[in-house]
Amino acid sequence: MVLELNNISKKYGKNQALKHVHLSFETGKIYGLLGPNGSGKSTMLKLITGLVFPDEGTVTLNGEQVTRKTIEKVAYLTELDMFYDAFSVGETVEYVASQFADFNREKASLLLTELRLEASQKVRSLSKGNRGRLKLVTTLARDAEVILLDEPFSGLDPMVRDSIVKSLLKYIDFEHQVLIIATHEINEIEPLLDEAIAIYHGTMIGRESVESLREEEGQSVLQWFKQLAIKQEEGAQ
Numbered sequence: 001m002v003l004e005l006n007n008i009s010k011k012y013g014k015n016q017a018l019k020h021v022h023l024s025f026e027t028g029k030i031y032g033l034l035g036p037n038g039s040g041k042s043t044m045l046k047l048i049t050g051l052v053f054p055d056e057g058t059v060t061l062n063g064e065q066v067t068r069k070t071i072e073k074v075a076y077l078t079e080l081d082m083f084y085d086a087f088s089v090g091e092t093v094e095y096v097a098s099q100f101a102d103f104n105r106e107k108a109s110l111l112l113t114e115l116r117l118e119a120s121q122k123v124r125s126l127s128k129g130n131r132g133r134l135k136l137v138t139t140l141a142r143d144a145e146v147i148l149l150d151e152p153f154s155g156l157d158p159m160v161r162d163s164i165v166k167s168l169l170k171y172i173d174f175e176h177q178v179l180i181i182a183t184h185e186i187n188e189i190e191p192l193l194d195e196a197i198a199i200y201h202g203t204m205i206g207r208e209s210v211e212s213l214r215e216e217e218g219q220s221v222l223q224w225f226k227q228l229a230i231k232q233e234e235g236a237q
């Protein structure tokens with residue numbers, strides 16, 4: 001699997017969300033799209049799903065330009081959740097399974113157990129943390145080549161974060177899948193990442209292997225990001 005963003009620009013009205021972004025992703029890695037609020041991370045994920053189209057440039061998955069149908073091949077955890085309150089957890093899983101040919105019910109059942117969710121619980125009675133877990137179950141249970149997570153930790157306590165990190169590593173099949181996580185919580189995500197991609201005011205300002213940052217530069221991802229952002233600000237003056 002090769003996913004490429006070629007010279008992508010995207011505006012919402014006068015608001016330039018992304019400017020000339022070139023990026024590529026390959027199977028078997030965990031990428032972090034890192035940047036402050038409003039830097040363009042969610043827009044990038046939406047472009048990959050084909051839910052949003054670029055004004056300039058192309059997004060290709062295995063050499064083919066993405067379309068609205070690409071969402072069938074991409075598992076996407078959004079910041080919002082679209083669950084029906086009247087459904088139970090089990091009904092929610094069944095509903096998502098009916099929507100996607102690549103949904104793996106066996107994986108979903110293992111994930112429910114791992115994340116301590118009961119099939120009979122009503123969605124309306126779930127805590128915020130458990131709603132977050134359910135979103136993760138319905139996303140990770142898909143055997144999709146591309147898995148996109150938008151702020152998967154937002155609003156969740158450290159215990160929930162830990163269980164999420166564990167299930168990410170256990171249930172992603174790195175022979176066939178790539179994981180792209182967009183977040184502004186750089187420290188929380190650092191231990192998971194193979195590659196860090198720094199996004200700032202709609203441009204990619206850096207990309208680095210997390211291992212080489214640590215071992216060669218002795219830097220945390222957050223330190224690296226801050227230095228890049230400062231350089232960017234100085235350049236703009």
Ligand SMILES: Nc1ncnc2c1ncn2[C@@H]1O[C@H](COP(=O)(O)OP(=O)(O)OP(=O)(O)O)[C@@H](O)[C@H]1O
Binds near residue numbers: 015039041
């Ligand atoms: N539907 C929209 N209409 C107008 N402007 C938008 C829309 N979606 C995003 N934007 C703007 O585009 C820019 C990038 O937003 P985006 O949501 O991609 O950033 P982000 O890095 O994901 O931020 P956050 O972490 O807050 O979600 C922001 O200035 C935002 O206000």
